[in-house]
Amino acid sequence: MYKKVITSLIILSAFAAKAQVKPFSLFTDNMVLQRKTEVPIWGTAVDSKTVTIEFNGQKKIVPVVDGKWIIKLSPMKASTAPLDMRIKGDRDEVVLHNVAIGEVWLAGGQSNMERQLGPRPPQKPLLNWEAEAAVANYPLIREFSLPRNNNSTQPITSINAVWKVCTPQNVINFSAVGYFFAKQIHEKYNVPVGIIHSSWGGTAIEKWMSKQLLESNPEFASIVDKYNEAIRTFPERFVAYNANKDSLYIKWVADSALAIAAKKTLPIKPTAPVDPTRSGDCGGLYKTMIEPLLPYAIKGVIWYQGEANVSNPPLYAKLLPSMIKDWRSKWNKDFPFLFVQLAPYRGSSPELREAQLYTAIQTPKTAMVVTLDCGDSLDIHPANKKPVGERLALAAGALAYGEKKLEYSGPIYQSFKEKNNAIEISFKHIGQGLKVQGDSLVGFTISANGKDFVPATAVIVKNRVVVSAASVTNPVAVRYAFIKNAIGNLFNIDGLPASPFRTDTPFVKN
Numbered sequence: 293m294y295k296k297v298i299t300s301l302i303i304l305s306a307f308a309a310k311a312q313v314k315p316f317s318l319f320t321d322n323m324v325l326q327r328k329t330e331v332p333i334w335g336t337a338v339d340s341k342t343v344t345i346e347f348n349g350q351k352k353i354v355p356v357v358d359g360k361w362i363i364k365l366s367p368m369k370a371s372t373a374p375l376d377m378r379i380k381g382d383r384d385e386v387v388l389h390n391v392a393i394g395e396v397w398l399a400g401g402q403s404n405m406e407r408q409l410g411p412r413p414p415q416k417p418l419l420n421w422e423a424e425a426a427v428a429n430y431p432l433i434r435e436f437s438l439p440r441n442n443n444s445t446q447p448i449t450s451i452n453a454v455w456k457v458c459t460p461q462n463v464i465n466f467s468a469v470g471y472f473f474a475k476q477i478h479e480k481y482n483v484p485v486g487i488i489h490s491s492w493g494g495t496a497i498e499k500w501m502s503k504q505l506l507e508s509n510p511e512f513a514s515i516v517d518k519y520n521e522a523i524r525t526f527p528e529r530f531v532a533y534n535a536n537k538d539s540l541y542i543k544w545v546a547d548s549a550l551a552i553a554a555k556k557t558l559p560i561k562p563t564a565p566v567d568p569t570r571s572g573d574c575g576g577l578y579k580t581m582i583e584p585l586l587p588y589a590i591k592g593v594i595w596y597q598g599e600a601n602v603s604n605p606p607l608y609a610k611l612l613p614s615m616i617k618d619w620r621s622k623w624n625k626d627f628p629f630l631f632v633q634l635a636p637y638r639g640s641s642p643e644l645r646e647a648q649l650y651t652a653i654q655t656p657k658t659a660m661v662v663t664l665d666c667g668d669s670l671d672i673h674p675a676n677k678k679p680v681g682e683r684l685a686l687a688a689g690a691l692a693y694g695e696k697k698l699e700y701s702g703p704i705y706q707s708f709k710e711k712n713n714a715i716e717i718s719f720k721h722i723g724q725g726l727k728v729q730g731d732s733l734v735g736f737t738i739s740a741n742g743k744d745f746v747p748a749t750a751v752i753v754k755n756r757v758v759v760s761a762a763s764v765t766n767p768v769a770v771r772y773a774f775i776k777n778a779i780g781n782l783f784n785i786d787g788l789p790a791s792p793f794r795t796d797t798p799f800v801k802n
Contacts, residue, residue: 313337313381318588321389322434322455324486326396326589327370333379334362340381347377348393356381370394370483372432390457392432394484395477396590397688399470400500400582401597403493404632404673404680409471410464416668416675418468424678425460432484433458433474435466440492442572444579451584455486467491469632472681473594477688488590490581495572496600497611500582503575505618511610519574529565537562582619592628592692593619594684598644599634599672605643609799612651616658628691629658630684633791635667635674636778642792645778649791650799653704659687662702664789665729669777683788699723702788708770708795714760715770715795716753723784726752733757735773735780735792740764742796745771750782757782769796 315335325331336359337343343361344353348371352363371393379386399405409421409428434455441448456462463471467489474485492499498506498515506512533540540562547559572580601608616629633648634640652660661683666676683700690700703719703726710716715738719726733752737745738761748761748770759770773780773792782790 312384313340313343313379313386315379315386315388317451317453318436318488318585319377319388320436320454322391322457323388323436324392324394324396324434324455324484325365325368326591327393327483328367329589330367331365331589332362332587333365333377334360335379336360337381340383342382344380345377346380347391348375368393372482372484392434392484392486394432394486395481396486396488396588397470397473397477398585398590398593399467399473399487399489399491399595400593401491401595401632402495402600403491404599404677405467405469405489405594405596406491406493407468407673407677408465409468409677415673416671418675418677420678421464421468425464428458428460428463428471428475430458430475430478433471433478433487434484435462435470435474435487435489437465437467437489438581438584441580442492442576443570444572444576445569448580448584468677469596469681469684470594472678473684473688474681476682476685480685480689481693488585488588490585491596492572492577492581494600495577495597497597497608497615498574499572499577500597501575501611501615502578502583502618502622505614506575509614511607512614515574519568522568522571522573526565526568533562533564537564583622586622587624590623590625590627592630592688594688595629595631596680597631598648599640602634602639602641602644605641605647606798608644609647609650612648613655616651616655626657628688629655630661630687630691631658632661632680632684633663635663636669636773636776637667637672637674638669638777639672640776640778642774642776642778642794645792646774646794646797646799649704649793650797653799657691659691659700660791661687662789662791664773664778664780664792667778686788699784699786699788703782703784703790705772705791705793705795710767711758713765713767714758715767717757717759717770717795719756719790721784721788722755723786723788725785726755726757727783727785728752729781729783729789733782735778735782737771737774738764738767739769739771739796740767742769745769769794771795 337356345363354363374390377388436455470487478485668674687700689695690698701721704721706718706720733750736748736750738748739745748759750759771794774794
């Protein structure tokens with residue numbers, strides 16, 4: 293009798309497991325759904341002919357096709373009340389609790405977006421992180437953070453993560469930029485805010501673009517060719533490394549000792565070559581960390597990336613706009629795309645910042661946050677993240693929430709003209725007017741031949757900047773903060789810094 297009971301329980305358990313209706317792993321307790329738009333909900337169901345969703349007064353029924361289902365909820369107003377969602381199959385149901393309706397933003401990029409509010413040794417602690425975390429009790433701010441996954445050879449059927457509510461305990465693991473952005477949106481518009489966080493330190497932009505896009509554009513052929521060559525040569529490179537790893541290590545130790553004695557940069561420690569199909573290269577991270585999010589309803593994207601692409605700014609100037617267009621196409625939505633211009637740093641690139649500026653000027657419904665005043669010349673990970681998130685939220689106010697009179701950008705170079713042995717610069721986004729953050733303007737240089745630039749005197753005259761130097765007559769070009777470790781103090785009265793620029797740019801024509 294005992295064996296029969298056990299056998300029956302096993303059979304019933306197996307039957308229940310087989311009959312289970314299962315929403316995709318993006319849909320968990322505490323999730324935030326986008327207001328004022330259709331909301332897709334999808335998942336799987338075994339041995340069910342239909343799936344029913346009951347939520348916020350709606351009841352939707354759809355057929356199950358090949359074990360899969362997708363339901364689109366009708367647009368809904370924001371809701372701060374905790375809601376339950378019932379997802380029913382033919383024999384069972386799943387209930388999701390504490391669901392909110394508000395604003396959902398995708399936060400992506402590399403390490404400066406990935407950086408959490410709490411400590412991350414050996415990086416410097418973020419400014420005032422302990423005080424910020426101590427008061428971060430916001431039950432209507434939630435984050436869904438995708439774990440790292442670069443194995444693009446396997447189909448993504450699940451994401452090992454859940455939505456987490458913002459508490460002082462949880463927020464230390466939230467993206468700091470994402471949190472400060474969400475906090476501003478939540479407090480200003482009194483709506484729940486969900487951040488879907490998908491970033492990875494040290495990653496180039498081409499990893500986040502679909503491989504199909506890279507393959508379809510001849511301008512990106514070098515990226516695809518490099519990837520294909522890496523796949524072709526990986527087996528022999530892996531064998532060669534294993535055959536020589538002991539001698540490579542011995543040589544590295546000897547070379548390191550010589551470098552230390554000579555006070556030179558240490559050589560890179562030899563490591564085994566990485567399987568290209570598991571490196572995230574050439575669209576690998578798009579496949580594993582962006583595509584699985586489709587078609588989750590979002591309001592827009594905030595993006596902080598570029599450090600890994602400083603070696604080729606002209607290519608980046610084509611990659612970033614292409615990625616924005618492609619993501620919008622994949623979501624079938626012309627959403628706002630807000631991104632951060634790289635902060636000053638001794639290893640950064642003024643041309644990369646210029647490529648970002650070019651993208652903001654040329655690509656509709658984008659905005660660029662300037663961080664000229666938030667950098668650290670010795671650290672690629674600046675500790676002052678709060679202004680970054682808040683400026684992104686300011687841009688969202690103008691581009692996503694209809695605040696047409698809101699000034700959301702610092703001054704952006706528009707045009708110049710030569711006048712009386714000086715150059716007069718005009719700007720867009722002057723807001724309430726231009727101002728100097730300090731005693732006098734710094735960071736301007738001027739040239740008589742377009743090649744040799746000397747330090748210049750710059751003054752604000754009727755919301756234009758007039759630039760000159762005693763040694764330069766008939767000037768032809770001006771540059772502002774156009775060096776790696778950029779320095780500049782031109783702002784608008786609204787408190788936003790001007791972007792670095794050069795009038796001799798190959799991107800922005802006079």
